[in-house]
Amino acid sequence: VTTTEKGIYIIPFSIQKIFNPFSENIHSKLAGMYCITEYRPGKLFIGGNKKLLLFNILTNTIEKDYSPLFKNTTITQTLPFRDNELIVATYGNGISLLNLEHNKLKPLIQNNDFISLYMSDTDTLWAGSVMRGIWKINIKTGKYTFIKSFENQTINYIKKIKENIYLATSSGFYIIQPNGKIIIHLNEENKKLSNNWVYHFTEDTNHIYIATDNGLTIYNKKDSSSKFFYDSDGLPSNTILSVYIDKNNNLWIQTMKGISKMILTRLNNPNLKLLYNYSYLEGLVNYEFNQNAHALLKNNYLVYGGISGLDILNPLKIKQSFKPIPIYITSFKKSGKEYTTDTNIIFKRFFQLDWRQNNFQIEVTAINPLDADKTLYKYKLEGYDDEYSEPSNIRYISYTGLQGGTYKLNILATNQDGEWNTSPYYIYIKITPPFWKTTWFILSASVLVFGSIFGFNQYRTYQIKKRNKELEEKVEERTRELANKNREILSSIEYAKRIQQAILPTQQYVQSVLPNAFILYMPKDIVSGDFYWVYELPSQDKSEKSVIVAAVDCTGHGVPGALMSMIGSNLLNQIVIEKNITSPEKILQEMNKGVQSALKQGQSDIKTNDGMDASIVRLFKNGTLQWAGAYRPIVIIKKDGTIIKTEGDKYPIGGVQMDADRNYTLHTFDLQKGDAVYIFSDGYADQFGGDKGKKMMMKRFLQLLQEIHLKPIQEQKEILKTFFNQWKSHHEQVDDVLVIGTVHIDNQ
CATH class of the missing domain: 2.60.40.10 (Immunoglobulins)
Structure with missing residues (x-):
């Protein structure tokens, strides 16, 4: 390559390590697939949204297109069964048995979302569902049973190893007996997993390698210890989708944003490079991969599917280079x-x-x-x-x-x-x-002047040292005073943070009452002016069971906002738990009275304009949603992507408006399965950033929610967090950030 100013650069033509044999036309047809299964040598079943293809990787052709049989569903997993039959798991339409010769479907289970399949024997199918646990299905009789221990969990991957069943779930990694008895459970709570959402796993003699939604976990079978690896350790992304071990004892790690090779023989040697990453620069077609779109073929090739097509690679031919760089x-x-x-x-x-x-x-x-x-x-x-x-x-x-x-x-x-x-x-x-x-000058000058200046220099040195010592003592004293005061202030704020965190609902409690929800909580300072509040209302009737969720934005941020948040949280406890006021608009009215009373607004010489903006919902198990807002909206995104944004009433909680009664409006919605609900403070949309340093604005925020609302709920949280940090970049965070999202999964 010749340049106008920098001369000539010589770049090796064969620098790429991964060579993809497929044409652009094939890649476009295979883009966005969600599952890959080896059917016969050289032949793969590839499934996705309204697609099921039989693809021949040797001839680079699609041998058969079964997509017309799945016009209104998404294929999430396939499993060959007998000679000419294929078990097909879908999102929304259950599990079917496809006769490959006659193109006929036989339903096994209908109207449920499934994501993983495994045959433990000739007739017993283990099926992992989305938020409905594990199903054991006898294909011959059509009868099925549930394993109650995993009710309300998502089962991402199932595999039988020796006599036990290994499970990757939304609440951790399990090893169970065929009868459902739990032998081992690894999760965040017992500090054995980097994240509870597990996508995939593999093992060797000494370790189990676990792919999670936030990092790679390596579990030691001998001493039951765990090591965690993140993007800060060199991985391309914290979202790990699959792990496979090749014949050279290398671990191949599929992340959301690229492939990484871990040389396992170097695992305990910090002086040697452990991870080697591969992206489009090394020849990959995809820069973003999909869950379940991966397979280790019988010839030990690896296949990965993503948003741009299909990547296939031979692990044994991809070697690191030790050639020095000029x-x-x-x-x-x-x-x-x-x-x-x-x-x-x-x-x-x-x-x-x-x-x-x-x-x-x-x-x-x-x-x-x-x-x-x-x-x-x-x-x-x-x-x-x-x-x-x-x-x-x-x-x-x-x-x-x-x-x-x-x-x-x-x-x-x-x-x-x-x-x-x-x-x-x-x-x-x-x-x-x-x-x-120079040496000669220094020696000559030293001999000439040493005698005349020695005495004066001694006296002057003594005076300077004395004065310097006095100054140093004063500086040291002032420094200690400033350091002590700074430690006292920081210690007080850190203690306030612990108090504030103690007041907020625990993650375990939120997960128990709202298992299909996330809370993105990012304070601007050590303590926050935004807070969330969650409470499950007691009810004898399961159909009337409901949860109240509040997202509240107090005036200011930092210490003043934190003080207001404690007032707000205490008021919600009094109003809902003690007074049993459960209708969202009445809760807002009582909070308004409580804030004005607590701050003596209009009753004191001290003028306080402080108040709160709030969005409060009451979620019923049958899909009914009640909501009221004070200056904050609610956003509902239907399963088909339609956005319903309802604004709150245009007056806050508390503040200088001293009207005694503020009548907030109650809104009622009937949620359908798959509808996503979001409430939030103004901190996310008000953040400055991007290429031009401008405010994000509500329009861009709503577009982002629309793009991610069908993804798994914890993946939504990760995407929102990553997008916010990338948008903010080097800009200062302008306000506290609070986003609460949930997806309705059951109308029963």
Whole structure:
């Protein structure tokens, strides 16, 4: 590659490690699939939204399209059964038996969502459902049973290993006996899992490797300990979708945003590189992958499906490179001006500077044919530095105030696989000292003046030391005072944070009463002015069972907002639990009276304009939703993507408006299965960021909710959190953030 200013770059043609044999037309037909199953050598069943294809990876052709049989459903998993039959799990339409020869469907279970399948023997099918636990189905008789221990759980993956059944669920990893008795349960609560939502797993002799929604967990069978790995440890993403072990004892990790290889023999050696990541730069077609869209074929090839098509790779042929990467100097400046050379600077190995120019800046580059921004550098100036600098992708090196002498600058860089060069690139830099710093001048001057100044210097030194000691003592005293006060203030705020967290409903309680919900809670400061409140109303009649959920935004943030949040939380406890007021609009009316009374608004010489905005819902198990809002809306997104946004009443809770009775409006909705409900404060949509540093606004926020409302509920939370941090980027968070979401799953 030739350039106008930087010369010629030579980039190897065969740098990509993954070669995809499929055409763009095939990729477009296979994009967005949700499951991959090997049917026969070279043939895969691939299922997705309204699609079921039999694909031949050897001929790069779709041999048969069964999609017309599934026009109104999404295929989530398939399982070959007998010679010409296929078990098909769907989202919404249960499980069917497909006769491949006659193109006929035989329903096994209808009107339920299933996501995983496993045959434990010739007639017994284990089926994992979405939020409905495990079903054991006798295909011959059509009868089925439930395992009650897993009621209301999502079962993402099932596999029989030896005599036991291994399960990946929404509440952790299980090993159970065929009769349903639990042998091992790993979860966040017992600190054995990085996240309770488990997608997949595999094992070897000593370990179980568990893919979760927030990191990779490696469980040691011998001592029952767990190690966790996240994107901060080098993974492409915290969402791990699948794990497989190849014949070279490497663990292949499918994440939401790329593939990673973990060399298991290096697991306990921190001095060796452990993870190697592969993305579109190495040849992958997909930059985002789907749950269940993965398979380890009998020939040990790996297949992954994503939003852009199908990736297939041979793990044994993908090896890391230890080839050193060339390093060059592209610029050398002395005191801000370019160094003049008689040849191209990249060939220059010796630089000489005058003592007046004892500061210099160097720009280096290393030719990384994949991604130059991922190249790391470290350097050491022999004669000045004791150790190499911390690794960084910054290509600029500068030193100032160097004494006269000859220095050797050593530079190391990483190649495209993150491996360091074994031998450094180096240059020599000689700084000529001023004449008064030469040995002969220093000796002569010392002999000449030493006698005359010795006495004065001793006296002056004594006075300076005495004065410096006095100043140091004063500075030390003031420093201690400031440090003590700072610790006291921070300690008080941290204690306030613990109090505030103690008042909020626990995650365990929220999960128990709202298992299909998430709460994204991101305070701007240590303590927050936003708070949430959840309470399940007692009821003897299961059909009347309901939960009240409140999202409240108090005036301000930080300590003042936190004080208001404690008032609000206490008022909700009094109104709902003690007074048994359960209708959302009446709760808001009572909160308004309570805030004005607590702050003596209109009754004191101290003027307080503080108040709250709130959104309160009452969710019934039968799908009825009651809601009222004070300056905050509610958003309902139907299963087909229709957005229903209802605004709250245009007056807050508390504040300077001293009208005694504020009549808030009660709204009632009938939710259908799959409808998503969201209530939130204004902190998310008001955040500044993006490419132009502008406010996100409600329109963009609603578009994001519409895009993710059909995804698993915990994945929605992760997407919202990631999008917010990416949008905010380097900008300061402007307000507390609170988003509560739930998906209705049962109208019974």
